Amino acid sequence: MSRKMILRVPKFQEPKRMEKSEAQRLWLLLKDAIVEVQHMNASTLSFEELYRSSYSLVIAKRGDILYTGLEEVNNHHTKNLLDKIAQAVDERFLIELNSQWQQYKLQQIMIHDILMYLDRMYVKEPQLKVFDLGMFKWKQNVLIHSQINDRLVRMLLGLIHMERNGEVIDGALMKSLIQMYVDVSLKEKETYKQEFEERFLLATSHFYKSESNLFITNNSCGAYLKKVEIRLIEEEARIKQYLDESTGPKLIKACEDELIANHMQTMIEMETGCRTMIQNDRFNELKLMYRLFQRVENGLVHLKNEFAGYVRNEGHKIVNQPENLKDPNALITSLIEIRNRFEKTLSQSFANNRDFINSVNTAFESFLNENDKLSESLALFIDKKLRGGFKDSNDQEIDVIMNKVILLFRFLSDKDVFKKFYEHYLAKRLLSGRSFSEDLERTMISKFKQECGNQFTSKMEGMFTDMRLSKDALDGFKNYLQTSVEMGKLPKIDMSVRVLTQGFWPTFPPHSCTLPPLLSQYCDLFTKYYCHAHTGRRIIWQTNIGTAEVTFRLPKKTHVLALSTYQMLIMLLFNDAEKLSLKQMAAGTSISFMDIQRSVKPLYSGKYKVLKRTPAVEKSKELSENDIFELNLNLKCKLHRIKFAATSQTDSEPERQHTRQRVDEDRKIEIDAAIVRIMKSRKALIHNDLIVECTKQLSSRFVPQTSMIKKRIENLIEREYLERFPDDRRRYRYLA
Amino acid sequence: LTQDLRKLLFSTNNLSDFEIIVTQANQTETIFNCHRAILSFRSNYFDGLFRSKMKEYQEGRVFFSDVSPEVMKNILDYIYTGSIEITEENAVEILIKSKQLCIDEIVFFTSNFIQRNI
Numbered sequence: 001m002s003r004k005m006i007l008r009v010p011k012f013q014e015p016k017r018m019e020k021s022e023a024q025r026l027w028l029l030l031k032d033a034i035v036e037v038q039h040m041n042a043s044t045l046s047f048e049e050l051y052r053s054s055y056s057l058v059i060a061k062r063g064d065i066l067y068t069g070l071e072e073v074n075n076h077h078t079k080n081l082l083d084k085i086a087q088a089v090d091e092r093f094l095i096e097l098n099s100q101w102q103q104y105k106l107q108q109i110m111i112h113d114i115l116m117y118l119d120r121m122y123v124k125e126p127q128l129k130v131f132d133l134g135m136f137k138w139k140q141n142v143l144i145h146s147q148i149n150d151r152l153v154r155m156l157l158g159l160i161h162m163e164r165n166g167e168v169i170d171g172a173l174m175k176s177l178i179q180m181y182v183d184v185s186l187k188e189k190e191t192y193k194q195e196f197e198e199r200f201l202l203a204t205s206h207f208y209k210s211e212s213n214l215f216i217t218n219n220s221c222g223a224y225l226k227k228v229e230i231r232l233i234e235e236e237a238r239i240k241q242y243l244d245e246s247t248g249p250k251l252i253k254a255c256e257d258e259l260i261a262n263h264m265q266t267m268i269e270m271e272t273g274c275r276t277m278i279q280n281d282r283f284n285e286l287k288l289m290y291r292l293f294q295r296v297e298n299g300l301v302h303l304k305n306e307f308a309g310y311v312r313n314e315g316h317k318i319v320n321q322p323e324n325l326k327d328p329n330a331l332i333t334s335l336i337e338i339r340n341r342f343e344k345t346l347s348q349s350f351a352n353n354r355d356f357i358n359s360v361n362t363a364f365e366s367f368l369n370e371n372d373k374l375s376e377s378l379a380l381f382i383d384k385k386l387r388g389g390f391k392d393s394n395d396q397e398i399d400v401i402m403n404k405v406i407l408l409f410r411f412l413s414d415k416d417v418f419k420k421f422y423e424h425y426l427a428k429r430l431l432s433g434r435s436f437s438e439d440l441e442r443t444m445i446s447k448f449k450q451e452c453g454n455q456f457t458s459k460m461e462g463m464f465t466d467m468r469l470s471k472d473a474l475d476g477f478k479n480y481l482q483t484s485v486e487m488g489k490l491p492k493i494d495m496s497v498r499v500l501t502q503g504f505w506p507t508f509p510p511h512s513c514t515l516p517p518l519l520s521q522y523c524d525l526f527t528k529y530y531c532h533a534h535t536g537r538r539i540i541w542q543t544n545i546g547t548a549e550v551t552f553r554l555p556k557k558t559h560v561l562a563l564s565t566y567q568m569l570i571m572l573l574f575n576d577a578e579k580l581s582l583k584q585m586a587a588g589t590s591i592s593f594m595d596i597q598r599s600v601k602p603l604y605s606g607k608y609k610v611l612k613r614t615p616a617v618e619k620s621k622e623l624s625e626n627d628i629f630e631l632n633l634n635l636k637c638k639l640h641r642i643k644f645a646a647t648s649q650t651d652s653e654p655e656r657q658h659t660r661q662r663v664d665e666d667r668k669i670e671i672d673a674a675i676v677r678i679m680k681s682r683k684a685l686i687h688n689d690l691i692v693e694c695t696k697q698l699s700s701r702f703v704p705q706t707s708m709i710k711k712r713i714e715n716l717i718e719r720e721y722l723e724r725f726p727d728d729r730r731r732y733r734y735l736a
Numbered sequence: 737l738t739q740d741l742r743k744l745l746f747s748t749n750n751l752s753d754f755e756i757i758v759t760q761a762n763q764t765e766t767i768f769n770c771h772r773a774i775l776s777f778r779s780n781y782f783d784g785l786f787r788s789k790m791k792e793y794q795e796g797r798v799f800f801s802d803v804s805p806e807v808m809k810n811i812l813d814y815i816y817t818g819s820i821e822i823t824e825e826n827a828v829e830i831l832i833k834s835k836q837l838c839i840d841e842i843v844f845f846t847s848n849f850i851q852r853n854i
Contacts, residue, residue, distance in 0.1 A: 047790040048798050113784025
């Protein structure tokens with residue numbers, strides 16, 4: 001406890017209460033010093049002395065004298081300054097104001113330093129700190145005084161206006177004067193905002209409103225965009241040069257509103273506007289437009305919609321052009337072309353913006369599904385490429401084309417239709433040996449596989465497997481023939497058979513025909529051999545897709561004719577007859593009359609005519625049952641081997657119908673499966689939900705029609721997979 | 737670094753640019769050779785003193801008569817090195833002078849010290 005005593009050193013007793021006269025003396029000393037400071041005569045004063053005086057007053061609890069005294073001195077001083085400044089005329093006004101302000105600020109810092117102890121120990125909220133008090137007095141007595149404020153703001157705005165019109169102004173002076181508004185604001189820059197910023201923004205909007213209206217009516221959109229960009233850069237610089245940074249976003253917003261947002265519609269619609277730029281691939285202007293529109297709310301939506309609309313329109317034109325409807329190759333080629341073009345626009349102008357890409361894709365989706373020919377056209381396009389169209393392209397180019405095909409494919413809503421057509425043409429390519437390269441075929445298929453999964457391509461891959469197995473089977477058959485007993489009795493012919501697994505291949509409409517005895521014998525032999533090797537399998541002969549080579553002996557020359565099986569049968573009939581009517585041909589071969597018609601046509605109307613119609617009639621005339629044909633013994637042809645088209649190159653309408661029908665059949669099965677899958681997991685479901693759910697599940701392959709789903713539901717109820725709830729007809733229950 | 741700074745404070749010919757002179761009742765003067773940069777950085781009082789460019793700034797020295805040389809040395813020690821020796825004998829005087837010189841950390845240490853020891 002003795003320590004306590006040691007601490008109480010007598011020397012540091014509480015200071016005695018200060019006499020009032022002593023306090024007054026100290027205040028007068030300080031007051032004189034402050035006045036000296038205000039007259040810029042501070043260098044002879046002793047800081048320590050002044051500091052200690054204010055310190056003594058404060059610890060003697062006489063801070064009030066000091067504080068109120070200071071307020072008075074400041075008041076007096078600023079009022080004097082006001083008169084001085086207000087007298088200055090014209091440009092002198094700003095300069096005088098600025099120099100007085102700069103001095104005043106320095107003085108206030110000094111006064112703050114001297115009275116630091118007062119500031120720290122005496123001043124309590126809501127009293128202003130010493131420096132803030134000085135600022136407040138300046139604001140009250142100088143800045144917002146009616147003789148100054150309005151005049152100052154008008155002059156500042158006038159200077160900014162001049163600068164916007166290209167004149168050079170004193171940036172440092174501007175900065176200092178504008179910063180003054182910030183400095184005298186006590187909190188949140190309220191004086192700056194109220195007195196200056198508000199009016200400045202208004203003037204800005206006003207300026208750019210009239211400028212932009214005038215400029216855009218007299219210039220092209222491209223020029224206007226450039227102007228806007230320059231203006232925005234200038235304003236950014238202005239913020240840095242002399243405005244408070246808090247104004248930045250507001251100023252830029254005001255400019256963007258006037259320069260961009262208010263003119264967006266015009267820029268899109270005007271003659272030199274967005275539409276023309278897209279049409280003419282003006283990538284740089286579009287890029288600038290994108291960059292500027294990006295800055296305003298909903299700006300990109302406008303631009304995006306415009307672009308997507310243009311894409312849709314262009315696509316619509318292409319898919320409906322009469323020439324394109326006739327020529328699938330031209331159709332797909334031009335689709336790939338515009339796709340490339342728009343991809344270029346997207347990447348060069350629109351920064352590959354996700355939204356833009358999506359809306360372009362949506363546009364593609366909509367016009368690609370506008371008519372149902374596209375699936376087939378695309379399949380035909382690939383068919384042509386794979387039949388040899390790729391011959392002159394290198395691997396990279398082929399890959400690019402394939403990827404574009406996949407891209408278009410992705411947009412198709414009825415992928416199952418495409419699949420049927422693709423399988424159909426693939427089958428034809430494989431069977432007629434017209435495929436250009438098996439590798440490319442497989443590459444293409446693997447791309448589909450990546451896109452749609454195994455199920456999509458399993459049949460196509462099955463076809464390839466069949467082709468390979470067939471070759472093995474055929475080799476085996478040839479060996480078998482050599483060892484066979486019957487061999488000796490038969491003349492040798494070179495027969496080639498392909499064994500196709502039912503289900504992998506498109507079903508060809510069944511046709512029957514009578515084969516010549518020699519061929520039938522060979523067929524029987526093959527059936528015998530094959531069924532022996534693979535027990536339990538059944539062979540159905542599809543003669544209508546086969547080919548044959550026949551020797552055609554003319555008096556002077558011999559040709560080899562490459563024909564379809566049907567054509568071969570028809571030609572063989574002429575071994576025993578000179579003239580035959582179509583009716584007779586049909587009877588002799590058991591081929592349907594329609595197929596006879598189609599098979600005969602290339603034989604008499606192509607480049608090389610092996611048959612002639614007697615009596616000769618106009619080519620175009622439809623064939624009738626009783627038309628008579630005979631061999632054309634005067635055939636002139638340099639080639640030894642003459643190849644004939646089996647039928648017309650593209651599919652006939654009935655065949656196409658047939659493909660469609662098959663697609664519909666498949667869809668029924670898919671829908672049934674989907675319904676059962678859904679109901680199995682959900683047990684009970686309301687009609688609408690079931691439809692929605694079903695459409696969703698199938699959407700990757702095709703878009704089912706609601707009426708079709710309804711029919712399938714009815715059918716499933718009949719087959720007792722589902723039943724309706726007795727009390728609620730709109731609900732279904734799954735019957736296990 | 738701490739030791740180097742202490743050396744800087746008490747060695748002669750140390751590029752000093754400011755003198756603190758403590759005068760006592762018996763007219764003796766104790767001179768501390770200091771550095772404006774360090775002082776103004778560590779004490780708001782000195783910061784204001786140099787900034788206001790008054791007499792002390794012009795002459796390069798300041799006179800203190802309300803403090804003992806020992807306590808002034810203690811405070812300067814803190815200004816230069818960040819550590820201070822507070823004893824029961826000097827605590828109150830240090831508190832008063834450091835408060836006047838606006839060195840808040842010393843005010844904090846010494847008032848804690850006094851509270852603990854009373």
